[in-house]
Amino acid sequence: MPKEIYLDNAATTPCDPKVLKEMGPFFGEIYGNPSSFNDSGRKARKALEDAREKIARILGAKNQEVIFTSSATEANNLAIFGIIKTSKGIVAQPQVITTKIEHHSVLEPIKKLEEYGAKINYLSVNKEGLIDLNEFKKVLTPETILISIIYANNEIGSLQPIKKLAKIIKEFKKDSEYPYFHTDASQAASHLDLKVNNLGVDLMTLSSHKIYGPKGVAALYIKRGTKIEPIIYGGGQEFGLRSATETVPLIVGFAKALEITNSKRQITNNIQEKLREHFINELKKNFSSVKINGPENPKDRVPHIINLTFPGIENEQLLLQLDKRGIWASAGSACTSHEIEPSHVLTAIGLSKEASRSSIRFSLGRQTTKTGLDYVLKILPKVVKKIEKLYPKNLKKHYYAR
Amino acid sequence: MPKEIYLDNAATTPCDPKVLKEMGPFFGEIYGNPSSFNDSGRKARKALEDAREKIARILGAKNQEVIFTSSATEANNLAIFGIIKTSKGIVAQPQVITTKIEHHSVLEPIKKLEEYGAKINYLSVNKEGLIDLNEFKKVLTPETILISIIYANNEIGSLQPIKKLAKIIKEFKKDSEYPYFHTDASQAASHLDLKVNNLGVDLMTLSSHKIYGPKGVAALYIKRGTKIEPIIYGGGQEFGLRSATETVPLIVGFAKALEITNSKRQITNNIQEKLREHFINELKKNFSSVKINGPENPKDRVPHIINLTFPGIENEQLLLQLDKRGIWASAGSACTSHEIEPSHVLTAIGLSKEASRSSIRFSLGRQTTKTGLDYVLKILPKVVKKIEKLYPKNLKKHYYAR
Numbered sequence: 001m002p003k004e005i006y007l008d009n010a011a012t013t014p015c016d017p018k019v020l021k022e023m024g025p026f027f028g029e030i031y032g033n034p035s036s037f038n039d040s041g042r043k044a045r046k047a048l049e050d051a052r053e054k055i056a057r058i059l060g061a062k063n064q065e066v067i068f069t070s071s072a073t074e075a076n077n078l079a080i081f082g083i084i085k086t087s088k089g090i091v092a093q094p095q096v097i098t099t100k101i102e103h104h105s106v107l108e109p110i111k112k113l114e115e116y117g118a119k120i121n122y123l124s125v126n127k128e129g130l131i132d133l134n135e136f137k138k139v140l141t142p143e144t145i146l147i148s149i150i151y152a153n154n155e156i157g158s159l160q161p162i163k164k165l166a167k168i169i170k171e172f173k174k175d176s177e178y179p180y181f182h183t184d185a186s187q188a189a190s191h192l193d194l195k196v197n198n199l200g201v202d203l204m205t206l207s208s209h210k211i212y213g214p215k216g217v218a219a220l221y222i223k224r225g226t227k228i229e230p231i232i233y234g235g236g237q238e239f240g241l242r243s244a245t246e247t248v249p250l251i252v253g254f255a256k257a258l259e260i261t262n263s264k265r266q267i268t269n270n271i272q273e274k275l276r277e278h279f280i281n282e283l284k285k286n287f288s289s290v291k292i293n294g295p296e297n298p299k300d301r302v303p304h305i306i307n308l309t310f311p312g313i314e315n316e317q318l319l320l321q322l323d324k325r326g327i328w329a330s331a332g333s334a335c336t337s338h339e340i341e342p343s344h345v346l347t348a349i350g351l352s353k354e355a356s357r358s359s360i361r362f363s364l365g366r367q368t369t370k371t372g373l374d375y376v377l378k379i380l381p382k383v384v385k386k387i388e389k390l391y392p393k394n395l396k397k398h399y400y401a402r
Numbered sequence: 403m404p405k406e407i408y409l410d411n412a413a414t415t416p417c418d419p420k421v422l423k424e425m426g427p428f429f430g431e432i433y434g435n436p437s438s439f440n441d442s443g444r445k446a447r448k449a450l451e452d453a454r455e456k457i458a459r460i461l462g463a464k465n466q467e468v469i470f471t472s473s474a475t476e477a478n479n480l481a482i483f484g485i486i487k488t489s490k491g492i493v494a495q496p497q498v499i500t501t502k503i504e505h506h507s508v509l510e511p512i513k514k515l516e517e518y519g520a521k522i523n524y525l526s527v528n529k530e531g532l533i534d535l536n537e538f539k540k541v542l543t544p545e546t547i548l549i550s551i552i553y554a555n556n557e558i559g560s561l562q563p564i565k566k567l568a569k570i571i572k573e574f575k576k577d578s579e580y581p582y583f584h585t586d587a588s589q590a591a592s593h594l595d596l597k598v599n600n601l602g603v604d605l606m607t608l609s610s611h612k613i614y615g616p617k618g619v620a621a622l623y624i625k626r627g628t629k630i631e632p633i634i635y636g637g638g639q640e641f642g643l644r645s646a647t648e649t650v651p652l653i654v655g656f657a658k659a660l661e662i663t664n665s666k667r668q669i670t671n672n673i674q675e676k677l678r679e680h681f682i683n684e685l686k687k688n689f690s691s692v693k694i695n696g697p698e699n700p701k702d703r704v705p706h707i708i709n710l711t712f713p714g715i716e717n718e719q720l721l722l723q724l725d726k727r728g729i730w731a732s733a734g735s736a737c738t739s740h741e742i743e744p745s746h747v748l749t750a751i752g753l754s755k756e757a758s759r760s761s762i763r764f765s766l767g768r769q770t771t772k773t774g775l776d777y778v779l780k781i782l783p784k785v786v787k788k789i790e791k792l793y794p795k796n797l798k799k800h801y802y803a804r
Contacts, residue, residue: 011435020429027422033413037721038730070472071646073636105636112635216618216649233514234475234507244473247618319439328440
């Protein structure tokens, strides 16, 4: 039995050793404050700006269009609150368009906007987790200030048609500056094109710890000329948009991580697509009843997320049994794993509460091997049988009570 | 000549090697997401909660009263916006009391509150940078929602009478929950008592990178029962008050750094008080005209900040000449070093624009030695003479133009 098989890469990824190496000096000898007017500060400042340029180049953006934040959550909050703040006095009631399957770091700030009086259109998705462009066109109005739509969903891996959306928005807005188009690309960055001009977005969130970089750093791409206000005020760092002493070591690591991810993207996609296909085909041989959630067509999804429903099996029990055997998977998104409620994403694609609570997510990483997955395939039938013995088909009371 | 003499410890401190060692495993094998329902997640969760407990113990607080943020700036913003949000509908016009010498991460969010319609009382300070308790009593009203007063000032090191303020506030508010009392203790943590019950504060900001911990992490102490709302929304981490995947390595490092700082506090104070005295006494022998900014009485200041005015000498020139010789000092606070405006703190204690622009800050650290300071004492007269030759007494045009 292997020591550990980590299949929770959609929640977070281990740091790439090359990233750790890159960060090293900035935890050591190069410790200055980038805002300090001395050599220690200038060295830190240079590293910071070099990292910004690396990332900007990969996005096909200008350096000043890359704003570093402490997390994708903060970047999403900055995009949403930052844009809406600028609409004061421009429309009576700002309108926002989003989807029912956004990450909590988009849904929660948008809920707040709703409390503050904004009108929100939550686009529904089909059973594969894809929005309908015609529904989108219907809700697009001159009062629409912001559109925030996730690029790749973190629970089921479905991709939204960002380029097509951008085209529709561009034609609609003509010379007006609103609505602005934001996408959370945290889960997409490891697998998809990030060139902002190809995508046509005004704002885009990137996360470091989803691409083998350190936790505690992320970025928001903000197209030049976009009207936006900060959510954190102070010393005026990050072009006045995000105050705080810059976390140079993490920013340097993030840039390195994105560089590596970008160079390995195509090969990673090919490997993971094959691994996924193998895993699902083999799985189906043992489980006639297992259901695969999310799009089937590779064009409509990222390859690393495999979301499965095992009818009648509590995901909590399944995770526990796998965990005991060194297999680390997850249920829904990491942020929501303490919730009693079933996943809002699985509900949105039509799963019942029970089905949602019988679903788990295996997310592959660059370190995932066929051997590892074969071990999981060997273990799964055993643990499922064990759970079926331990518990009756219908979900246990204690599950709801936890 | 020594390689480098870092005297900008008030801007940021190098990581303590013990802190780096403590963080190591969490950049490596322990990489899970603390919210993930598997062993990798549980290991990360345990490290996170152990770090929280370490810090809580040092503050004499409950674990749930310690909220991790990405920076002291974010912690200050959370305290200020988070408290004011809760006052909606409680008072017609919320009032805030602060000082003229707060850090930008307090002044800027408070400026925003002013734009939103809050009434702000900016307490003035005397020539030593100390507020007047009677002036404070005069502006304290039933509409006062928040009081935010810095513990130790980052530019001149002056201490405000936090305990006395807390006593006055407690007597004033009786059974009412407002006003809440917040202090930014970022610059104080390395030298002063942090027991929240002794201080009597409701909220207190701590910064990791000012106490030989990593950049990118800080904490806000929030007394149990305090009414506060988040400023960043999402997965609901940090007891719902600060969403985002927790930066476990940095949090672990921060806790270790505070532990070390706490254990070394008394000896550090004694050493730095002696070094300061030596430095100033020797300095006066060479510079009859040099002025020491900030309190003289050790009871009214932290020992590590030495703010000096060299009449007629541009601080930019002085820093440049020192920098060339491996001496790293600073002007004002790091965050403001790109500003054209003179320091708001030095202005508040009565310095003219010219005097302010002739002032520099040497801030001592645990790594500062008498040898290092003696080298600075040897170099200073030379570089000052050089600048006096290079430039006329009155400040250069280009200086205002930069």
